[in-house]
Amino acid sequence: MSFWDPATGKWTIRGETDDLGYYRNAVVDPRRKLYVAVGQGFTETWTIDALGKFVPKHVRLATTGAREIEDGGNPGVDYDPVNDRIVAWKGGGDIYTLDIDTRVWTKHPALGTVVPGPANMNGTFGRFRYVPGLNVFVVVNTVDTNVFVYRLDSKPPRLLRRIDVKAPKASVETNTTGKLQVTAVFQDGSSFVATSGVTFSSLDPEVATVDEDGTFRAINPGQARLQASYTDPLTRRGLVGALELEVVPMAGDVVLDALKIQPASALKVLRGMSARYTAVGSFHRGADVFTRDVTCDATWNSDNPSIATVTGGTVQGRSEGGTTLHAKVGQVDAQAALEVILNATRELFALNFQPPGPPAVAGWEVADDSAFDAARGWGWQDAAGLQTRGDRNGTKDPRLASYVLTTGGKFRLQVPDGRYHVAASVGDNTFGSGLASVELAGAGIVYGVGAGNTAGAGIVEATGGKGLVFDVVGPINWLAVMPVNGLDFDEALAAAKTW
Template sequence: MILGSAGCSGGSTSSNDGGVVAEADAGTDAGASACAPRRALPAAPTQLVAASVSAFEVSLTWAPSTTDSVKRYRVLLGAGQVGQVERPAFAHRPVVPGETYTYTVTALTDEGGESPPSNPVTVTIPDPLPDALSGLAPGHWYAFPNSNLRAAALSPAMHPWLGWGEGISGIMNDWSSGALDTQRDRLYITGGGHNGYYGNEIYGFDLRTGAWARLTDPDPVSPGAECPDRALGVNCAIHTYDGLEYLPPPFDRFLAIGWDGWPQTALNLDTRRWENHPELPQLGTRTGANSAYDPNTRVLWYHSGAEAVSVWDPATGRWTIRGEADQLGYYKNAVVDPRRKLYVEVGQGSTDTWTIDALGKFVPKRTRLATTGAREIEAVGNPGVDYDPVTDQLVAWNGGGDIYTLNLDTRVWTKRAALGTVVPGPANMNGTFGRFRYVPSLNVFVVVNTVDTHVFVYRLDPRPARLLRRIDVTAPDAKVEANSTGKLGVTAVFQDGTSVVPTSGITFSSLDPEVATLDEDGTFRAINPGRARLQASYTDPLTRRGLVGARVIEVVPMTGDVVLDALTIQPSSALTVARGGTAGLTAVGSYHRGADLFTRDVTCEATWSSDGASIATVADGTVRGVSEGTTTLHAKVGAVDAQAALEVIPRATQELIALNFQPPGPPMVTGWAVADDSAFDATRGWGWQDAVGLQTRGDRKGTQDARLASFVLTMQTGARFRLQVPDGRYHVAASVGDNNFGAGLASVELAGSGIVYGVGTGNTSGASIVEASGGKGLVFDVVGPINWLAVMRVNGMDFNEVLAAAKTW
């Protein structure tokens, strides 16, 4: 087995701040040992106070830590984290009237140090005061006074580029969307681009205060340019169409996707800094694109122009194509029905649906609903559409006071004329997009149409939405012995007094992973004596509001006579590391206490050594290859010694399996083995399983990359290609497509996990890390034409460098 990266920290399974998490490359060299002595703790923040308390928000301030290395602060409600910020102030939303909250704050360093908590502050959330929204009757509209954006927007006097082109009106007029933050009750607006508006700042309308606020400042644009300098890593002012989305907890991010392709950005709403740049999986038009977040599978669905439906997973940062190219047109908006699990598009004369299949292999073909009733709402361009969890209907608007509802079971549209004299004006001529949204906490729909008109809200039904009150987390015992395990229980309690025990949609994390870790199913493992804060985040899929609950467990030393019986080094099979590379080992002790048998990670307490220090060195479980050869590694605890043989291999391309798919015959690409349409051959180690009707071609364009001049075509029915390799983790890269004529959908998957997807003409490549187990090797599901496949064990070598070294064309 070839070793991957080191690990001895007992890290939690989730990011501590609930943020968007990019997948780590397990093939890179391991970093510093996790067994290093702990650094001194930073000084605690002081003078924590509740600066203001209302029925919807608690504002906190504190005196900063005096330790220079402190970079940010963790805000805790009880034992659970509700935010991370860089400055000594935080506004906690949502809060629940009648609840009593106790807050503390700790200081964090980049090295992982966390200070003791600040002084606690306890507040009781008051009941809301009567206001215009609380008395709004069903069927009526309300206009927030003095709520036009132009009055609150930045002036070109300070930022000249904001006065170019159309100016601030372009932030909504130029095919721009909006997104509703269900945690903070804010409608976010950004847009412009394409010589319309040049500002990339984000504005948010706070439905609790009735005022606009600016979340970010505009980045400079040079004369003659459309966007800020790419080196800044910030978003460009863009036509967003229906491409602005709020990702509720566990992500709690604002996502901007639009016409311009760089960069696609997610805004951290605590720090108000841009993070992550998830690139779309295919080129081609994004004009008129739409998107919607699915709270059940916790992914974003995206349908661009004339391309396929795609999926973005915020937890990994990966895009995956999940359908064939499908002409969308220019005038459809999308929403997810979380009860029926449908992706629904409305506009351009129809209502279309796709069934969300929990990230199944492909999305089924779209279904055009045979709707009846007031279908005129379907005929308009980019109507405002959202899902109402109270009436369990889609609700749409396209100007004026009329509201349209769609019962997705009967497929009947109903027009509801406005009551009263207050009504919004006409819809924006270029579309409403996501600037019409449902606000669960207030049970109203909000719409903003231009920078010179008011923000309006509408109440459809008098019944309030069912909102979360708290998340209760339980543990079997408050005190647990080291090396024991247990499972947390989670109950979601709602404000109407009802409760549910969620079976999915919970994100578990440990704020103290060196004391106790927490698996994705809520199983904790006590590691070292100390205090562990274990938390669960749950978001109600109907209202998209999330809360955090936490439980503190005290881990105590094991009692009684504990005897070490044996010691092993893991991985336990043949170990290999590349020269100059590092990899991680784990020492596992097998113990007994009376009749109880158990194992424990003793990596950090073992004494490590290598018989041949000129071949490899090892310390605290991290092995480093020095020169080619073999040696024996030791881990010793007391009198018990474990041994493992290690081979240090050259840092070269010998670990790469490079297959070029082509007609039978001599290789068309130097250094790449021929994979044709022949069946699997155990001696050779690769080939097709149970495949019929395969076709090979070797007559395509390949002047820049000879590997793209040939392929094996599996048609649309698909086939399985087997590569027999030993068990272990592997880098995989592949290319699909026909660059002369196209071939519709093409893909390479492994056990339902996508490696590469391509649509239409051209070639598309992709990469992933996969695992072979049970002696089965790697069996790929292939659809359409496959050009080439490259596989290499995860072993500390850089896969991209190795793949580049094999480029001999």
């Protein structure tokens, strides 16, 4: 089972399936996110809404009713969003509909004498199609016979007619924010507020910008055209709506209430290296509260320039030790502790999954199949039947020569609360492994399918003193974790390479 990304032109395998033959036709049910195949005596479905996480397994539906549509091969099949039905045809004037929820096929005999003849002997495939703008089905059976059009009922088509975009106010002041509301309006008179699947853009970003969730920020006085693009998943029809936002100068006094240095209050930088930090101010004007990047407005300094210097938010590590950074705007001063360290790997938890014994990779701790040990700080919990191997090919990367295999275990790393960079590798490069994954609280770190090894990375958060508990499926090769503290994670991983 694969999917194709038209933006990149890339095919990606997302799962494996049994050899089912090819005498069937299939269509996507976009409401339930199912891939529905009909033919060879059965109706089968695959769940496709979580392809990034799970191997899709086909389910053979226990259908009832007019099941004769399932006989034979490659009928015409499409989805009708007006009636929420799978609609099928395999010749003549009869049309069949399937209610996926009740799993009942219903036969709709022809009401007139103008009907297509027998279906093409090699199958109809995609030549039976629903046209949402007209609420009709069209069948093109052969190149030398008529084209036939069929209407299942007289309901008006549910076709996207326009996109309405609204702001809380038609006129806003500079340095204020707001949330756009997007409403999809259909030809049948229905409408709904779209909260997902919307793409926002600003044609005048020097006046106002808008982020991916529809929050706009007024920058300078003027007129800004803000757009929202939405595609109806049922009919795949997309439209763009827009509004003209007027930005006016801010009235009244703006007061800076607080200032902070980001990304963290306890920062690290390598000796001889530089890092970039920002200063963010919290302001109010009357009842309005907002934040703004004031890195360029702030006056920066370091308590001990021999350890680190800072200019415009860029820190240069001079010598090992600690100092305090200051970013000052007016009378408001933000402080952050900074430590200059010699080795990037000092902040890195580098774990190689291998059989118990001496480390197979220099500088990487051994993470075997033993249970969680609080004194050690890591181990498996709620996992049984773990298998540990150390006999795989790892000439280019010795971390890939071993793994711990689990069908669904939890690996715990005890760390203080905070945000962390995480990278991991999964897979068996000798025999393949099917699905393998590492997740934390539903957030994916890495997914791999099939032979070989796959690495991935992300940022996660430890809360409540629980540390980081990873859900692991399949073979895991290695795991690297580092606090988000200003150090470059890629540089730390590169520094940990000892082969």
